[in-house]
Amino acid sequence: MNDVATRIYAAIAAIPAGRVASYGAIAARAGLPGRARLVGRLLGEVPDGMELPWYRVLRSSGHIAMPPGSRGFREQSRRLRAEGVEVKNGRVPLSRFGLDGNLDHALWGMPDA
Numbered sequence: 001m002n003d004v005a006t007r008i009y010a011a012i013a014a015i016p017a018g019r020v021a022s023y024g025a026i027a028a029r030a031g032l033p034g035r036a037r038l039v040g041r042l043l044g045e046v047p048d049g050m051e052l053p054w055y056r057v058l059r060s061s062g063h064i065a066m067p068p069g070s071r072g073f074r075e076q077s078r079r080l081r082a083e084g085v086e087v088k089n090g091r092v093p094l095s096r097f098g099l100d101g102n103l104d105h106a107l108w109g110m111p112d113a
Helices: 003-013 023-029 036-043 071-082 103-108
Strands: none
Touching: 003 023, 003 036, 023 036
16 A cells, blocks of 8 residues: 555544544545545545545535435445434535534534524
8 A cells, every 4th residue: 555545544544433524624634635536536445454434534515425325325324323423415514523613613512603
């Protein structure tokens, strides 16, 4: 595995339970801003035996990237909900559950404006 893949997989592995991140945010955290598509490609190439919280990675809009109703879509929704993440119509409110969400909300629990 090359250094780029290692950095991306490490950024995905670091997403804590109950939080999500966009493909772009993962790329930026891996030191590869603008490489969101690379994150998606590497998620499809995870080495056998590597356990990653793939289901915590979403589109920049907060939407699940898989087709609605597909097996993967249902599995991702189920896993996120099991961690207490709100999923409505295939979308997660990033302001509440995203790694880069509203800092006031994260610190003080203040309602979204």
